[in-house]
Amino acid sequence: MIFRWFESLIDIFREAPDKAPPKSVVRFYIYYLRQVWKVFVAALVVGLAVALIEVALFDFLGRAVDMAQKTPAAVFFQTHGTTLLWMAFVIVVLRPLSIGLHDLLVNQTLNPGMTNMVRWQHHRYVLKQSLAFFQNDFAGRIANRIMQTAPSLRESAVQVVDALWYVSVYAGTSIYLFAKADLLLALPLVLWIAGYIGMLFFFVPRVKERSWKASEARSKLMGRIVDGYSNVMTLKLFAHTNREEAYAREAMLEQTDKVRSSNRMITSMDVSITSLNGLLIAGTSGLALWLWSRGTVSTGQVALAVGLVIRVSNMSGWIMWVVNGIFDNVGTVQDGITTLAQERTVVDRDDAKPLVVTRGEVRFDDIHFHYGKAGGVIGGLDLIVRAGEKIGLVGPSGAGKSTLMNVMLRLYDLEEGHILIDGQDIAKVTQESLRSNIGVVTQDTSLLHRSIRDNLLYGRPDATDAEMFEAVRKARAEEFVPLLSDGEGRTGYDAHAGERGVKLSGGQRQRIAIARVLLKDAPILVLDEATSALDSEAEAAIQESLETLMQGKTVIAIAHRLSTIARMDRLVVMEHGAIVETGTHAELIARGGLYARLWAHQTGGFVGVA
Template sequence: MLYRRFEQLIDIFREAPSAAPPNTVTSFYLYYLRQVWPSFAALLVVGLIGALIEVSLFSYLSRIIDLAQGTPNPNFFQEHAFELTWMVIVALVLRPIFVALHDLLVHQTISPGMTSMINWQNHSYVLKQSLNFFQNDFAGRIAQRIVQTGNALRDSAVQSVDALWHVLIYSISALVLFAEADWRLMIPLLSWIIAFILALRYFVPRVKERSVISSDARSKLMGRIVDGYTNIATLKLFAHTNSEQQYAREAISEQTEKTQLAGRVITEMDSVITTLNGILIVTTTGLALWLWTQSMISVGAIALATGLAIRIVNMSGWIMWVVNGIFENIGMVQDGLQSIAQPVGITDRDAAPKLAVSRGEVKFENLNFQYGKGKGVIHGLNLDIKPGEKIGLIGPSGAGKSTLVNLLLRLYDVQGGRILIDDQDISHVAQESLRSHIGMITQDTSLLHRSIRDNLLYGKPDATDAELWEAMRKARADEFIPLLTDSEGRTGLDAHVGERGVKLSGGQRQRIAITRVLLKDAPILIMDEATSALDSEVEAAIQESLETLMQGKTVIAIAHRLSTIARMDRLIVLENGVIAESGSHGELLAHKGLYARLWAHQTGGFVGVD
């Protein structure tokens, strides 16, 4: 029950306080610490009391030695019962209680709770990024940065709280206790504190700088390794294991070099601090002994001074590693900001309404678009698609077909003109609602490494098993799904498909994709080479299902296999980002233009272009 109370102090799935996390390190820390401030406030109080208890033990040691000096006293315990009892309570009761409270706050509340909360909010934010964001980076590096940032921020925050009280309490208490014995005992400690601060001031920025570089190299290495694992089939097919090893070797060499450079600074800092610590022990002990020989302090004061000096020296070594760890973690957080705190490229307007589709009319008005600073892809394109009309997009590679579809899905924002669905500008409505009204079957279907059921439920989350099987029957997916078995013995709908669906054939993945869109039953349907992965027999078998699927929907189909879209209501031929021709199959053949040439060059159902 006690554990559970501490484990529930932080709501790991709480909503983020703002739309985007800050993009500077200090603001980024405060952004998350403010969300869990009660836990950190409690940790500060517990840490303060715990540090005071630790210092009091040294004071008790000095007191016991002073009390025990001289001739043995049979009534020692009776005479000092109250004082000794209080020492026992502090050592056996209060100290364990506050150590336990500290551990509960760190290990039950902050470590799991705060880390999970940060990971949840960062993951939720990064999911909102545009397609372009993910295409420009390694998936492994993005994931690495999200996970390491939560851990690094938590560790550095907790370590800072612990180090703060130990440094302040030990330093101040030691100075007070030394002053009570003899003010001259303060001189070595004050000198050491000044030298310690100067050493940290010199080394810490260098540790932080090199930690950022090392963290970036580590993320790069992770990205390359995951990229190779994700595309393992390509690596095997082209027999480039050695090339892939060299690719990873370069990243490992770079990461090792950067880590070694960071290690040099740590070694130098360790050597300097160790030397300063030795000077503190020698000067403090030597001065205490000299003062005792002059009858200026007691034997207990020698024990206090020497004990505290050794404790401070041990603590300084811990502080040095903690400070190093803090700034190494800050470096990781700073590295993570490169992915996490990027502004979202495609955003919804404030209080953007949901798209309402009653007819399914689509209009492209004076559309212009280009990728980056490269050559424009779409130039002043105008196209009206009537409700329920079925059009085919045709053209050579690079003509702009897939780009047009991506703009309709608002995976990219247009740079000129606008796109309307039932007279609603798609840039003014919520993206989720836009895509919920559009079903899409792509050429390269990528499935989630989950069960067949989970993948199908993306089409309709509340679908029953009966609805799943009906959709599978229409897509002819019921022929192979019951026969599937994964490595853990799960079968049928419960079988897992592997990363990106690699355990299935291209045709099987495509039929699952068609099943998913059948379940979604959206009023606008996009088919991008929807049957390219199917053999002719299977394609013919599901053609009827596709025609059923298209009934009553506005359809945009892209295909190089012209026979699959020749029966569309209208064919749109794109060339260099503009509409070159438009009409029915017969009209375009009679026109003897680009479409007629593509049709004439078709061999075995595929297009060849000059």
């Protein structure tokens, strides 16, 4: 019961501002620690109590030696019974209680709670990043930074607190106890502290910098390895195992070199601190024995001094490793900030309203978009797609057809101009409502590594089984879905599709995608090479499904296979980001322009037509 209470002190899924975390390391830490400040302060206070009790044990040791020397054995317990009972209470009760409470706060509350709270907030933020964000980085590296930044942040914060208390309490109380016995006895410790601080100032910045570089190299290595696994089919088709090994080997050598560089500094630091500690132990012990020989300090004070400096010496090594761990973790956090603190480039306005589609008219009004490049992709394009109209976008590769769809879905924001759906500027509506009103079947259909059922219900999570089965039937997928199976024995609709749907053929993936959009039943439909993965026989079989899918909807279809869109209400021909022709198939053929030449290429072989 006590474990559950401590485990419930941090709500992993607590409400938090949906904004980019700070880019400054210090402010990044404060941003998350402030969310758990009560637990963190409690751990701070308990950590102080643990450190004070640890020092008190050495003070008890010195007092016990002096009491034993000065008190006859026959009356020892009678004389010092109360003191001994108090010492026993501290050792047997207070010390285990304070350490247990500290462990509960760290292990049961902060470790799982704070770690996963930070991960959850990072995942939620990154999930809403723009498409360009994911296209510019390795998926593996992004995931690695989300997973590693949170525990590194928590661990370094807890380590700072523990090290802070132990250093300040041990150093402060030791100096006080030594000076209380004899002012000269405190001199070696004071000199040691000065030397220790000097070493920290020398080594810590260097360890921090090298740890950050090592963490960055580790993320790069992770990204390259995951990239290879994610594209294993391409790797095998091109027989490039050796090339992929070399690609990962290069990153692994870089990561190893950075870790070695960091570890060289750590070894140098460790040897230096050990040498300094030797001087502290020898100096304090020798001085304490000399003062004892002169009758200045008692035997108990010698025992206290020697015991404390040995403890301080041992702890200095621990603290140095903690400091190394702190800055290793800070390096990981710094590496994570480069990804996790990026501002979103496509965001909803504060006053954004849900899109309401009553008719389905789409208007492109003098739009400009260039993917940030100097050259033009789309510049000054105007187009009106009437409600319920079915148009085909035609043009050579690079003409801007898919770009037009990307900006209509607001995967990127326009540089100039407006896109309106039923008179509503898509820049002023919520992204979720915009995309929920547009059904899309893309050329490269990716399925989630989940069950076929889950993939289908992505179209409409509240759909009934009957509705799902009907969508599968209309997409001509009812024949193969019941026959599917996976490596864990799941079959049919429960079988998992594999990463990106690799366990299904291209045609099967496309049919599942069409069934998913049928289930979504959005008023506007985008078909981006929707039948490109199908052979001619399969395409003919599914044309009826597409006709059903398009009924009563505004449709924009992109296709290089012109026969699939020749029957559209209107064809729009694009070249270099501009509309160069519009009309029906027959009108464009008669005109003898770009469309006619493209049609001739496909129907008469790849022979130029004058």
